[in-house]
Amino acid sequence: MNRAFLAGAMLATLAAAVATQPSARAHVVADPALAQPGSYFRTALRVPHGCDGRPTTALRVTIPDGVVSVTPQAKPGWQVAVAMRKLDRPVDAGHGRMTDMVPGEVSWTGGSLPGNLFDEFGLVLKLPATPGAQLWLPVVQGCDGGEARWEQIPAAGQSAHDLPRPAALIRIADSSGKPAMHQHGAQPSATMPAAKAGDIAIEAPFARATPARVGGVFLTLKNGGKAADILVRAASPVAEHVELHEHVKDGEAMRMRPVDGGIPVPAGGITALQPGGYHVMLIGLKQPLKEGSHFPLTLTFQKAGAVTLDIPVMKAGAMPDDHSGHSGHKH
Structure with a gap:
């Protein structure tokens, strides 16, 4: 079985799994x-x-x-x-x-x-x-x-x-620049950077729990500099292959495909990697992603260089707002 066939089968499996997730948690949210x-x-x-x-x-x-x-x-x-x-x-x-x-x-x-x-x-x-x-x-x-x-x-x-x-x-935000906590059971804000690479702040990273051999990572890239950058590569030891993907409309259907040339992060702007848009695809997971676990992911930018993140695994079907107040604007 060649890699192209395997990747296609895995993507089909992931798409089917996403399609069957309950939508009750995917509610209308303010973003940022x-x-x-x-x-x-x-x-x-x-x-x-x-x-x-x-x-x-x-x-x-x-x-x-x-x-x-x-x-x-x-x-x-x-x-x-x-x-x-x-x-x-x-x-x-x-x-x-x-x-x-x-x-x-x-x-x-x-x-x-x-x-x-x-x-x-x-x-x-x-x-x-x-x-x-x-x-x-x-x-x-x-x-x-x-x-x-x-x-x-x-x-x-x-x-x-x-x-x-x-x-x-x-x-x-309060006087320290952080969001209010412990009001109505609010969770800590996901807008505090999880890591930085040069002028790029990486916020709210997470993956969804899955028993399949494919998975996705979602996060927000915030460019605080005056020059545009590009996310060119992602890598993790938990998968055989890690690729940058996007959802595109094909007729009446939405399909996933690898990104050609990387994911742009505009100067002074924000790019969200989220369900239904850009995301990091984990292909050939070596073991299932279980809720509550963590794994490393290294992102490499054209100008800002490489940075390694600790990715928390959330429940199946989790959305950015479930991660607590996700902030980001789709590029």
């Missing part, structure tokens, strides 16, 4: 999710799938208290609207301006996102200058003939990971 107090914060609501296979036709997000302005992203084929609400008393809207009208809801309607694809709906929000605050954004995902309501907010001492349909979350 860690902001500075009082900032104009650019984030996006990531819609990972439709409603039981039905296409997404609308998205409505409730804007939390303390946000005084919002600018939604225009999307071709979608109509976007901002519904305002009146406050009992004026608040500081920035730049010396007071207002008693603030955004209450943003909606995108009229489009159609196939149920097997994901997309992002961008927002720029003026956030409150409250270090350590957590802002919950309830989201209603309208689909053909139904809807999914991502509106649950954890009670004190409860974790969002215990909720089947949690609201999206934005964390505001």
Whole structure:
């Protein structure tokens, strides 16, 4: 059996395993999710799938208290609207301006996102200058003939990971620049770098548990420098072959294929390696990846050089937000 045939069979096995994972944990999240107090914060609501296979036709997000302005992203084929609400008393809207009208809801309607694809709906929000605050954004995902309501907010001492349909979350850093912890059972932020190679910070690395001979590694690359870089190679002793892969649309289907020329990391930008996009493929695992275990992975960049990471293995079907507040923007 040649390597090409073996790799193809392994990829088919992995794709089938991913397709059968329950989607309840793949909820709508804000990405990135860690902001500075009082900032104009650019984030996006990531819609990972439709409603039981039905296409997404609308998205409505409730804007939390303390946000005084919002600018939604225009999307071709979608109509976007901002519904305002009146406050009992004026608040500081920035730049010396007071207002008693603030955004209450943003909606995108009229489009159609196939149920097997994901997309992002961008927002720029003026956030409150409250270090350590957590802002919950309830989201209603309208689909053909139904809807999914991502509106649950954890009670004190409860974790969002215990909720089947949690609201999206934005964390505001505390005075040390770190996110708030121990509020509503929040986990430590995954936006703290796990490692650095030159100007490249590697954040939130993880792999999914799998009994198969193939696996995937996901992480975020943040380039703090003024020059673009490229992730050209990955290696690990746990697999016979390690390759950089991406998901591409082939007709109506999404397929995985090796990346030609490496994965770009733009100057001053962020590239996310995540399910449904770029990722590191482990081919020919020497033993199953078990939840709670760790293994080394070495990444080599064209300019920043090589760095070795310790990769934690999470549960099968885990998503970046399950790793706690994953931050990143797909390149």
